[in-house]
Amino acid sequence: MLFTLYPFLIFLLISVPATVSACEDDCMDGVTNAFLQKYNQGPLENAITKIAQEVSGLIPSHPSLATSRNLIQPILDAYQNVAFENLRTSIFPDFFHGKCQQNGIIPPGCPNPDCPVVCGTPGSLVHFYPKLRYIVYNSTRHSLSMFTNPRSKPYQQALQAVEDAANSANGPERRSLRFFPRSLLDPYDQPETKVKSEHPDIPSQFLAIISGMLSRLLEACGGSAEGSTNGLPLCSWEQQLKEYILSYP
Numbered sequence: 001m002l003f004t005l006y007p008f009l010i011f012l013l014i015s016v017p018a019t020v021s022a023c024e025d026d027c028m029d030g031v032t033n034a035f036l037q038k039y040n041q042g043p044l045e046n047a048i049t050k051i052a053q054e055v056s057g058l059i060p061s062h063p064s065l066a067t068s069r070n071l072i073q074p075i076l077d078a079y080q081n082v083a084f085e086n087l088r089t090s091i092f093p094d095f096f097h098g099k100c101q102q103n104g105i106i107p108p109g110c111p112n113p114d115c116p117v118v119c120g121t122p123g124s125l126v127h128f129y130p131k132l133r134y135i136v137y138n139s140t141r142h143s144l145s146m147f148t149n150p151r152s153k154p155y156q157q158a159l160q161a162v163e164d165a166a167n168s169a170n171g172p173e174r175r176s177l178r179f180f181p182r183s184l185l186d187p188y189d190q191p192e193t194k195v196k197s198e199h200p201d202i203p204s205q206f207l208a209i210i211s212g213m214l215s216r217l218l219e220a221c222g223g224s225a226e227g228s229t230n231g232l233p234l235c236s237w238e239q240q241l242k243e244y245i246l247s248y249p
């Protein structure tokens with residue numbers, strides 16, 4: 001009887017894992033959200049404020065910061081809609097995943113609190129924190145760049161809003177002409193074209209402003225984004241976030 005059970009017992013010993021300790025779903029969501037919030041409250045907010053100031057300068061009536069920010073809101077909303085998913089994937093599993101083994105051995109410090117193997121545990125995130133900090137920055141930058149791209153729909157909506165704001169500053173009676181179909185108007189006297197040509201530089205100036213978004217972000221992060229230990233000092237929050245990461249078992 002024991003003899004026939006023997007292979008089964010061996011199977012059990014091999015297949016029952018040691019204590020499972022990994023950055024599971026709630027940990028992955030928590031870490032992703034922690035970084036998103038930090039960015040939203042700090043560096044991203046700073047970058048957006050500067051962009052909104054520049055947009056205000058573009059419009060003859062120089063609208064308030066809140067109004068200018070509202071004009072570029074389609075870009076900001078589109079970013080927020082993809083930021084979480086992109087960031088979570090860039091951290092887990094694109095970089096941090098798998099078991100913490102080196103040649104079949106679990107090194108000291110693993111899975112927690114400071115694991116020198118790239119794997120899917122809080123201890124690994126803590127050990128490779130400079131890499132993690134860079135991944136978060138890079139993902140944020142990438143998500144933003146999807147919509148600071150002039151071919152994206154949110155960009156075009158924002159540009160349209162800025163042009164409308166600039167044109168409406170000239171007086172409502174002129175602006176209302178924009179809504180007449182061209183065909184109703186004398187082809188040699190097209191108010192629509194005239195209204196637009198009052199601010200012919202807006203599309204190129206808007207492009208220059210929005211293209212600056214990514215360097216504004218880098219600036220707000222304190223510069224030197226190379227994944228090096230000392231890069232991105234203002235987008236680190238190292239001590240606080242390491243403690244938070246290790247609060248997951």
Ligand SMILES: *[C@@H]1O[C@H](CO)[C@@H](O)[C@H](O)[C@H]1NC(C)=O
Binds near residue numbers: 090
């Ligand atoms: C930065 O992010 C992009 C988009 O997620 C990715 O394709 C690229 O490999 C990343 N670069 C580095 C150096 O991690």
